[in-house]
Amino acid sequence: MDFIGAYAPSHLTFLLEGFWVTLQVAFLSIALSFVVSVIVGVIRYARIPVLSQVLATAVELVRNLPLLLIIFFTYFALPEIGIKLDKFYAAILALVIFESAMISEIVRSGLNSIEKGQIEAARSSGLTYMQTLWHVVLPQALRRMVPPMVSQFISLLKDTSLAVVIALPELMNHAQIINGRNVNYVIPTFLLVAVMYFVVNYALSIISKRLENRHA
Template sequence: MDPHVWQVMVDAFPQLLFKGITVTIPLTIISFALSMVIAVVVALIQYSKVPVLRQICRFYVWVIRGTPLLVQLYVVFFGLPSIGIMVDAFLAAVIVFSINEGAYNAETIRGALESVPQGQMEAGRCVGLNYFQIMWHVVLPQAFRTAFPALGNSMISMVKDTSLAANITVAEMFFQAQRIAGRTYETMAVYIEVALIYLIFSTILEYLQRRGEKKLGKYGTN
């Protein structure tokens, strides 16, 4: 390898990793946590078949899943200022990623809720639990065990999707890679290096996902 290219990669690695740890990962964790709140609420409303709210939730899922994530980022970051609403780039990314991922996770959780046998509800009523207690203590734990692999995959995908935030000037890992590549003109080396760091993050999450699945599997058999 050309010594210059090697030196560029050596110099770039700590800069890329720093942005990954301080921006990309926090953006992923915050957005995913908020998306789970949205997903649970939307899934429960649809599962409970609350008439008007159910239609609103279905409309939300339909719109978000039917439009590109990048377009949603542009609407919030570049579109809202045109009507007088200024949004910080990082906050805009959190809002969009949360809402976007919330729609997908809501469908995952809804499907998991519907997979829980109705007999569980009846059993809960027999021991004197009310509806909310049955959902919290009986139905949701079983649904989350079912949904966990899909939710884990969603989080891994979100790590990679955060690279789109560079398009709205969020100084995350891919944005930093673009700056380094523009300054050094070593585009191939820098972009391969940032791809490898994304791969490392994804591999760590996959490992944690497998560990989580094993623990939930053991819990489910007890």
């Protein structure tokens, strides 16, 4: 094991560069899958005919497939049907598809957890269905969704590492390049990489706990 060689300044900046890409991909994917999930979740909650059933099937299928397969799919198979994305966007698309399927379920169960009595009260006080959804149900449901959603975001951040298979220059990819130089760098590099993921994810989970306590 060669900690000094593995932690040479050039290696550290190289890893940080990779981590920056990881964070970019994670952030964009989180933002997009949040939006998609709320839309899908609301459509399913409102039981809009046909669309709701189609989405239910899609969610069930995607949820039961490995993310790795979806990454391969968006990068290697989509070009065959004319959708061409470079690896940065292919990775984000795969993450958004997969995580939206997971998160929309969180949204749906969050919406379902709002007592029916409240909805009836809101409706009878003259609000339309959409107004009720927007002003009464969604804000409360979103608050309840925070903890499971944050833990799904943590999963997402970890899952970005799977894009190593399409050689996206993220943290894991850069770690493997350094590992390729010398076997003695492997363990020190993995250790550092683990710490980098851990710090961000653990911070996220603490923030989530704080939010949870505040709303409780």
